[in-house]
Amino acid sequence: MSVLDIHDMTVAYHRRPVLWDVDLVLEEPRLVGVLGPNGAGKSTLVKAVLGLAPMAHGTVRVFGEPVERVRKRIGYVPQRESVDWDFPVSVLDVVLMGTYGRLGWCRRPGPRERQLARECLAKVGMEDFERRQIGQLSGGQQQRTFLARALAQQADLYFMDEPMAGVDAATEHAIFTLLGELRKAGKTVVVVHHDLRTVEQYFDYVVLLNMRVVAAGPTNGAFTADTLRRTYGGRLSMLEAVGDAVEARERA
């Protein structure tokens, strides 16, 4: 049973495909880097798997089941800019949100969840900050808070959308140490990542994306000068043209 099986997935916004015919199978636990230029559809891929972006076509199965049935086993770290950091909640409140999924509707987190949330905060070195309002944190601390929240989800498959955006080198290294531990514990972590220099150091599997999957596979085979050139060497003009045509037809 594969961890993640994306079959022929196309994602379209306003009918215009932005991610074409993605086929991606992760057979075993991996630490996956999703790489590609701006606008390549990296976040879109993650959102479509989670049902947050409209899938025009295709199927996604996680642990052999439809996503809807295994949501409790999937963790998610959205982009840091996607939330309002002035929101009146403390660091501990945010981490506790990680436990909501397992609690289900209407049940409130209790002492057990609090204990778990504190342990997760300690794992990212933020235990002294639990009472702080989240807007008072630095960028790196906010990212760690999000990571602690993901840990509190106790998932088996994680999606993290640019968890390294706006963090210093020390925090980045520490976060990846933690992700490596998750990986060793048999979890799969899919990370949208920007920095090509650190790819070989951090990931054992890469997905190179530019509106379609250019290459996917274990890092030492798929992360080559050739695949990088194909990924970052501009958009495929044909995909642009066909996208334009689809959009124009569907609009008319």
Added chain:
Amino acid sequence: MIAPHDDLRTPHDDLLAPADKPLAPLPARRDPRGDIVLGAVVIALFVLGVWLVARLPAPGLSWWTVAIAATCSSACGLVGCYLVLRKMSLLGDAISHAVLPGIALAFFVSGEITGVPIFLGAMALGVLTTLLTQALRDYGNVPEDTGMGIVYTALFAAGVILVQVGARQVDLDPGCVLYGMLDMAALNTTRVFGVEVPHSIVTLGIALVTTLAFIAALWKELKIASFDAGLATAMGFRAMLIHYLLMAVVAGVTVASFEAVGSILVVAMLIVPGATAHLLTDRLGWMLAWSVVVSLLSALFGYALSRWLNVNVAGTMAVVAGTQFALAVFLAPRHGLLVKWLASVRLSLRIVGEDVVARLYRHEEAATGAAFDATQGGDGEPQSVWQRWRRSWAIASLVNSGLVRRAADGTLLLTAAGRQVGRSIVRAHRLWESYLERHFELPLDHVHEPAERIEHYLGPELQTQLAEQLAEPEQDPHGRAIPPS
């Protein structure tokens, strides 16, 4: 694994913290003094408001009216907190107007001016407004605010027409729809468990209890969907579903409030308490509590003011709520403008004080033995009254904290503690000059001024990092020795 605090950059904010002081330790709780003062002020205001209302003629009627106003504004304020947090204040505005045709249609169908059908009609229209706005955005390429503007004005206008058509047969007054008639609401009574109570208080009481029950039951769902809709949906709490439920509650509360405050001023009751509460606290539970406090004060003082001026209560309530918001903007304990201004004054005093200490240190270092007047400005530039006052104040507090002492002839001298502080600042200054020279390729006459600004923010930890990065330099770019830490 991950060293805590390593990216926490808090400039030590007390005046001239000793150079070897570690980064500010984290207080478990923040300074509660502001909150205590605020609490005391609020209690005093309540007493004053109750006293004012109690002195009005016909107190029985007055209290009922205040109770209706308070129930109405509390229910609105509570649900409004979520509108404020979700940055959907204008959707509240839109819904409060767009429910009108729903009410009118429900009235035509049921023949009743109050009751369940009216609420169902209004809630349906509330959800419909949200749906239509989203549909216009997603499928019509209409920006969200434009769509909202079109949907709610069109629906409201349709509602006005329906009400005017209906009003030929029944008593449905358009003026009441717009501004409400809180003054009359207490007169229209009904018997509940053998007690004569105003009809409105029953309706609004049910609305308030429903709102409280909704928030209590979906506390965590509302919290996560408002904070991070993506994660909520990914976890299986459909953020859209919660959104529609919230909008239905907003519509219900709005309708219950119509008789009291009308469809225009209900917006003030929805938005202003929540917006004020957000300024006063940074916890969701407290924000809801504060919104109720603001609502209650609005009811008390709004009613007293309306009797005094003999005007519409809803209008004075909205004015009182707005006044509270304005006060919170200036005086809020943590986010108020006054507190921020005081903090910036304190920082500038600290910087002036550190400059004096640094100049004294440099003077000692030069060891010319000449008399030196550190009380004057740095480069002999003309100084405003404010600058001179600030310098004297900073020097006085330096003397006070034992960093500087006055010699018999009135000149300033560093104490041993002051010397340490001065050394740290000069070290920071020269390290930063070296850093700029290394990495910015600035000409030598350009590095002093940036360093003069940055020196006040380089604590011991950053100094160590800088020194390490620069391979422990001994001299700054001008050839002056960098003092040891």
